[in-house]
Structures are given as structure tokens and as C-alpha cells.
Amino acid sequence: MNALDVVLWVVAPYLAITVFVLGHVWRYRYDKFGWTTRSSQMYESRLLRIGSPLFHFGILVVLLGHIGGLVIPKSWTEAAGVSEEAYHITAVVLGTVAGVATLGGLAILIYRRRTVGPVFTATTRNDKLMYAVLALVIVLGLAATVAANIIGGGYDYRTTISPWFRSIFYFQPDPALMAGAPPLFQLHALSALLLFAIWPFTRLVHMLTAPVGYLTRPYVVYRSRDDQRGSRKPRRGWEPTR
């Protein structure tokens, strides 16, 4: 285990997590008005209606898959009676389908961003950077899975990468686990760390405010003039007079 491993698999993840969390807090306080999907559907609908659901449903399944694979220890699924083989097959099949959907959706979205005039005009540099990193993460992830499981003989990341991932959250990071992983997985993980670090500063913030509360709240919202000043606290020196 050398210094580089410590930097890559201990320092970098903590840095990324810190930036992710504090970045969101800061952005929320500093820039509530900028916290939006910045929907471009008014400009173009046809491609968006294929690309966006394909991408989003794909990425949400991928997200669930990652939670399943990284967070839930192997011993738990085995205790639940899921055999290694069954787990592996479901994971690879579901993962590949969702991954391909995500990538296909992303390709459509990026194609649309570039070719539809008004959408391209509304694309900021920030968006371009975000798309580059996002695409990199997804491509590397899919490549690692395909290389290891479909071309190669299979790689059980649940004995190396997953324990490393969890070790970060117990505050007992074990870089050695990750140092031995295949390079594609390593690159995927590193690019993901980069994505998390830029996340709070891009339009991706919209994910954290996914409107699940809509399912339970009453349809019509009433608010008093009083509390509507609410969501933004007056800044120092701008408090109302009493």
C-alpha cells in the first residue's frame, strides 16, 4: 500500500463527500433561485420525450443497483437465501439493461443539446462540463461491467469494492481493498468521485429536491403573507423593522 493508494482511496473519497455535502448546503443557502432543472422542454419536446425518461429511469435503476451492491453486505443477501449465482445474474442483466438505457438516453440528450439551436444556446459551460463528467462515469461503469462479466470471467466486486465503500462510512477506510481492483473499476470509482465533487455546482442539484412530498401533501397549498417570506431568510442587515 503506497501513498498514492491512500490519496486515491482515502483522501479523495472524503474530499468528494465533504464537497458534495457542504456544497449542497452552501448552494441551497446562497442560490435557492438557481436551484432548478432549467427544463428546456419549451424549446424541443420530441427528442426530450424519448431521451429524458430513458435516461432518468435508467439512472434511477442504476442508482438502486449501486445501493444494493455497495451498501448491502454479501453476507446479508446470502443469509436471505440469495445464492451468489442468482445475485450475479440479476445484477448483470438488470445492470446492463439499465446501463444501456441510461447511456442511450444520455446520448439522445447530448445529441439534442448540440443540434437543437435554442437548446444549444441555453447550454452553459457548466452544463458542458457536467455532461462530460457524467458521460465519463457512465461509460466507464458500463465498460467495467461488460469487460469483467460478459467478456471476462466475472468479477466479484462485492468482496473488494463494496467493503471498501462501506469502510469509508465507518471511518475505517481500507485502501488496500480498492488498490487490487481492476483498473476499469478504479477509473469508474474515481470519475464518480469527481462527479460528486462537481454535483452541487451543476444543474444536477435538482435530484436532491426530487418532489416525493407531492404524494402526501394536500392538493391546494395556502400560505399566509407572513410565512411566505419564509424560505429565504433575510440577510444580515435586511431584517424587517418591527
Added chain:
Amino acid sequence: MTKVMAQLAMVMNLDKCIGCHTCSVTCKQAWTNRAGTEYVWFNNVETRPGQGYPRTYQDQEKWRGGWELNHRGRLQLKAGGRLRKLFSIFANPLMPSIQDYYEPWTYDYDRLFSAPMQDDTPVARPKSLITGENTKISWSANWDDNLAGGPELAPADPVLRKLSDQVKLEFEQAFMFYLPRICEHCLNPSCVASCPSGAMYKRSEDGIVLVDQDRCRGWRMCVTGCPYKKVYFNHKTGKAEKCTFCYPRVEVGIPTVCSETCVGRLRYIGLILYDADRVAEAASVPDEKDLYEAQRSVLLDPNDPEVIAAARAEGIPEDWLEAARRSPIYKLIFDFGVALPLHPEYRTMPMVWYIPPLSPVVDVLSGTGHDGEDADNLFGAIDALRIPIGYLAELFTAGDPEPVRNVLRRLAAMRSYMRQINLGRERDESIATAVGMTGERVEEMYRLLAIAAYSERYVIPKAHAEQGARLEESMSGCSLDFEGGPGMGGPFGEASGMPVPVAVENFHALKDRQTTGALVDPEDRQNRVNLLNWDGKGTPDGLFPDKNGRKEP
């Protein structure tokens, strides 16, 4: 027990609208003259018959705005329930495109000045404000103004399509009128119900429906939810915006900009008390034709002692109750019974009401050489003319002609009753009784409709400091930022970041004022001061000898 709430409402008297669009223009200057809202008209005036703005918005089979009853007879959003909304959030299948409104444009005015000497007159070509490219103007917010393009465009009017074929053929000779529209500030707002993040709300003090710019996340479901298409998506900021009922103005007791500037003086603003607990029940009556009556039934009589007691219990201040008693809106809806809601069948309980125009009937009469002010002629025509009545009924009473007919008969009665007086004849009480009124009532109605003073047309109680912490003008500061202004162009796209404090803004404005001005060689501008607008403060560059130069040892 009733839960009394107060609502600011508006009535527009369509007979007096001359279609001048002053209301739209002043509203635009006040609220939507910013980048991202070029295509947005919180107030628009459309010619009926016509397609409206955005095109065919009234076709709810296509746009699915508003509410409908589900198989159990309960209200649900026509565009689908909560789960359905969340599943279609990644791309809203019912989102109007910019083309459904119109592609906003400007002209390449610079060409007029910069074109080289040539034989042909230079022209300023239209440029799209969406793409920045040259464009061909083919639609706008009032493209079919005054029935322009009538035979081709008007048949697409969704209201007209509900009427019979014979009517469609005759519409052109038959009638035309203007319909000014703003947000209805509904009692049962489907836009609010559609907003996934809960950023839209109805103010409990005065019923104004607003979008919290800090909470809106750009899920753009409200645009679909509103059947009147009166929530707009600011495509630059990625946030929804809508008519605010000019809350900074009405909070201090002055009318909205559209009302204030209306050339026809046809708008009325006042308070209405209603029973909030009965709104959902009234909005779910099974037969659409009963909705007009149901909507009236949730409004409360401000003179009824029980209502007053219940209102006090809810903490509605005395001066608001007084304003409710003097409300021109209540008078027009109940005492005179001439105001009708726009499209009650959307089940949102709209709160901008309309007095339908009698002019189509009068026009037909005078066009055929009859006396358009004679009561019998008018009553006869109202009963006989199916075309305008049918059309107005589709607009105001879900297709039930009776209420429209009654209103028109009252307007007709007023017309002939007042003519008798103007000609110095006996007051003819029988004209009034024929429409269930007294002569005195008719004269009262005439005063309100024809000659009412400002203070009678607008009865707007001031907001109470003890109700709300303070005036809110500063609240929406961000959304009012202008292009190139302090809030725009932050690191996260348009208008991100905190607003710049007024003091800083003033400082820059002052500096600008001191250092720029006409009659200065552009090359030299940085170094010159326009003394005419220098206010004597500060030390603008170039006014005094260069300090650094002097300090040089």
C-alpha cells in the same frame, strides 16, 4: 360552521372593451419585460371567435388542464393523479411548446444605421429571440386580432367547434368581441395542485395565487395544470411565473396595472367572502351546467350577521369586512346578477368574472334596420339569436344558455330604460320588472356600469401589517432582475446567486450616470463627464485633474 376566507376578485364588462391592448402592454412593461419572459403576457386580449393565446388553450381534450370527476365522482386533476404526474415528470407529455405561444422576436434595427450607402432602403429584419437567427413571423399573442385570417384561423376556435355547423358558417356576419384575460386566481387552483414541489400557493389573506421563486424547481407541471394557461415558464431562469394580481399595488390599496390603465374603464376590483370548506364540494357537482350556480353558492353575503361573526372568528379585520360590503364584485354577481365566471366547467372556481357583451345582439338589430335600443326588439332578439348566446354560454356557463340570456336581458333592459330617461320620457317601470328588477336597481346598475368613480370601481382594502410581517416588494427582487442586471449570469446560469443590495446597485448607477452621456466622442467617453446629470457628489473620472499624476514625485 363556515370557514370564511377573503378573496380579491375582478369583473370585466366586455361591452366596453375596445380591444386596444393597453392593459396587456402596461402589464408587460411592469412585469414581463425581462429575458426569458419575452413571450409571456400575464394579461392578454383575444378576439372571439379566435384561437386564443396560447393557441387553442381551451381545448382541454388536448391540453388536459383543470379538474375532472373520476368514476367515484371525486375531483382529480385532468392531466392525471399524483403518481402519474411524478412518472411523467422527466418529460411532460402535455407541455405547450414555445410555438404554441409564439416565437418572440425583435428587429435588427442596427441595420438601418449601419448599412452602407446603397440604392435600396435598408430593412430591419426580424430576429428570433429564442434562436437569435433570422426568422419569419408567422404567429403572435394576438395574430387573429379583429378576426384577421378569419375563415382560415377562426374555425380552429375550440369554443366555436363545440357549436353546430350552421353556427360556424354564420359566425362571421354574426358577431365579434374581445376577451381580456388574466390569471383567474381560482378558489380551487389546479396549478397549485399540480406543483410537485409545493412552490405555488394561494395566499390565505386575499386569495392571490403566487409562485415562490425560491422553491420552484422547474418541474413545469403547473403549466399543464392551469386550464387557462396562465402559468408561464421562464425559459431563462427555469422557473414558473404568473400574474401576481399586482400584489405590491393592491397591498397598498391601489388597483392592478391592467385595471388602472384600462382605456374602457371596464374593470372592477373588490373583495368577496367565501366558504373555504365548501369549495371542493361545489367544484364536484356532477352536471357541468350546475357549476355556475355551485360557484355562486360558496360566495357569502357580507351583510349577513352570521357571516360577519364567522369572518371575525377567522380574524378578518373590520376594514376588510367593510370593503366586502362595499364590493362592486358582490354587487355585479348578486345584486345585479350580470357577472359570469369564465369556463366554470374547468372546475377551478375562477375569480375573474365577466359581464357578457350585449353588443353582438345590438349590432344584428341595427344592422337589419331595427331599433337597437327598444326593449321589445332587444328581448326578442336575445330569445331568437342562437349564435351569440350559444357561444357566450360555452364561455361562461358550460353551455347553459339560460343564465346568459338572463344577463343579456338585464343589460338590454338597462339600455332601453335609460334611453327613456335620456329622452326625457316617463320612467318605464315595466321594463325593469320584465327582468325581475326595480327601476331604482336598474339606475343603480347603470351608475356602476357606466359612470362609476374610481373609488367605486376599485374597493381594495389595504393589507394589514399585523397580518403580514411587511410589504413584500423586496421578496420578488430576484425574479425582477433584468438582463445584464446584477442578479443575472451567475455561475449556475441565468439569475443565480443573491440579489445585489440596493445600495451597491445605486452606487453603480450613479457612477454610470456620472461617466456616460450624449454628445461625447465614444472614444473619449471614459474620460468625460456629462455635467448636466452630474449631481455634485462623488469625483467621477476626468472631472478633476488626475490625482495620480500630481502625486508622482
